[in-house]
Amino acid sequence: MKLKNLLACAALALFAAACSDDENNSINENPAADIAGTYAGYSEASFQYTDTPLVSAGESLTITNDGENGTATLTYTSASFGEFTVSGAEVTHSGSTYSVSGSGSTLMGMGDTKNEYECTLQGTLDEGRTKGTFTFTVPSVMGGMTITFTLGDIPAEKLLAGSYEGWTNASCAYFESMTAENQTITLSANNDGTFTLAYTSDTWGEFSFTNVSATEANGTYTLSGEGTTQMGMNGNVSEYPCTLSGSIDKSKENVSFTFTVPGVMGGLTITFTLGDMPAAN
Structure with a gap:
């Protein structure tokens, strides 16, 4: 009886292990189906002619299961960087990570003029489908362009850092609405979540x-x-304290900065607006 019981327990253990293996295999039988869906995130573009990546918030990438062959089609349309399509991308699952790789094409250009370019894709996604990056490489654009789509909200230090070009309108106790064109403000991210701003006029x-x-x-x-x-005339420059207020929306289309210098000309206020100065000014 003891031997029979021992054999029965062994058989039951083997059966449970087999069932567990079957379940694991069924989960990963078609990993492309596991990750099918639309993902929200942001993108960063790097190329030969810029030191700071260009960023774009509020973007999305869609993965569609091709069928039972473990491949997928990825479509990614960026308001800033073009339309990407990668069909037949290979999807694999190892440990807690899904990996995606393939090649396809992108439509890039300005206005109505667009050209098609070859691109490659490398991507990873965690099992929870909350963290991941997908990198598109376009060798023949701008000396080699790399666009990385990252799941989630864009960090402020990535979105806000960069140069802003526009015009200023200044007023003080002695005059109103003195304008200046071709002004540039630069924001650089610090390591503590704050920024350094530089503006030379x-x-x-x-x-x-x-x-x-x-x-x-x-x-x-x-x-x-x-x-x-630092302000002055004819080489006679003095330092004055000043304050800054400003706003930048996530699209970086509505941008303004206001500099207030209480100790200059009875109180000087300089307002920076993004873009070209209106003709009326």
């Missing part, structure tokens, strides 16, 4: 802020900080 001098804070609400970041400006 032929008209107004050099502005420097090393601890600019940025808070987000309803898709818009509000910036504030305290800094200094």
Whole structure:
């Protein structure tokens, strides 16, 4: 009886193990089906002619299961970087990670003029489908272009950092609405979540802020900080304290900065607006 019981227990254990293997195999029988869906995220583009990646928020990538052969079709349409299609991409599952690789094409251009270019894809996705990156490489565009789509919300330091080109309108106790074209403001991310702002103007001098804070609400970041400006005429330059307020939306289409210098000309206010100065000004 003891031998029979021992054999029965052994058989039961083998049966349970076989069932467990079958279940694991069924989960990964077609990994492309496991990851099919649409993913929200942001993208960063790097190429030969820029030191700082271009970023685009609020983007999406779709994975469609091709069938029972373990491949998938990926479509990614970026408002900034073009339309990508990779068909027959190989999907594998190992440990806690899905891997995707393949080749396809992209339509890139400006306005109505678009050309088709070959591209390759390498991507990874975790089992929870909450973390992942997909990198598209386009060798024949801009000396080699790499666009990485990342799941999730874009960090503020990636979205806001960069150069902003526009115009300024200044007022003080002695005049109103003095404008200046071709002005550039640069934001650089610090390691603590703050930013450094630099603004050098032929008209107004050099502005420097090393601890600019940025808070987000309803898709818009509000910036504030305290800094200094170097102002003067004919080589007679002095340093003055100044403050900064500003706002940048996630599309980076609505951008403004206001610099206030209380100790200059009875209180000087300079407002920077993104884009070309209207003809009326």
